[in-house]
């Protein structure tokens with residue numbers, strides 16, 4: 001409808017009524033401007049801002065803009081937000097969803113680091129992803145919570161004692177496996193030391209049985225404290241790459257706190273010897289994600305190294 005003189009007259013009347021009403025307002029009783037919480041959503045691996053992330057405060061939803069920015073009403077000093085990159089909560093999307101309660105810092109600005117699940121799309125990891133997702137969507141997980149994902153503070157110390165048999169240098173071969181894992185993951189995971197560390201992982205050679213991995217205890221703040229990997233004497237220079245690398249590589253995967261996969265292409269497959277070495281892209285990304293994870297849900301912990 002076009003604005004006719006008649007409509008303009010009604011609008012003018014309403015406006016003057018409003019002004020008249022305001023003349024008697026008590027300024028003391030005007031509601032203060034609602035505080036807003038400002039934030040930016042970023043990819044926890046690349047640091048890139050993430051547009052189109054749905055941010056829900058329970059009452060309303062906003063979407064991060066092309067620069068990853070958003071703002072929401074901050075009704076009190078504790079606010080709960082859910083971050084999701086896909087409409088369907090049963091979908092994984094490209095990023096782990098999470099939600100959190102937190103106190104805004106003094107600037108009322110937060111950075112939310114979204115954790116990508118890039119390339120982890122083979123059939124066997126959904127259970128593990130569900131678990132990760134469950135973990136991340138728990139609010140206020142304490143360091144002692146059973147649901148917390150156990151990881152080491154990195155880099156952690158590793159002791160590989162010297163051992164030679166049948167012409168094979170076990171110490172060097174096992175260090176090579178650790179080094180390969182570290183290079184594939186792409187950041188500092190371990191430091192080699194010359195004796196069994198107080199906190200860290202050590203290798204023990206055994207003459208029978210199977211390779212195994214064992215975490216002795218978890219520290220008060222929830223981190224693994226001391227882990228032992230048994231390596232048997234079964235190797236020589238002819239099978240070091242075909243056997244020792246993948247068997248010890250699997251145990252090292254456990255030492256990184258990875259669980260088992262049921263996909264036979266994975267190094268972390270359970271119940272049988274892995275098909276091969278090195279670890280798959282799935283597993284490399286999983287370790288990357290695990291060691292980028294926060295120890296709780298406070299947003300300032302979602303940061304790059």
Ligand SMILES: [Zn+2]
Pocket residue numbers: 250254260269270
């Ligand atoms: Zn295993």
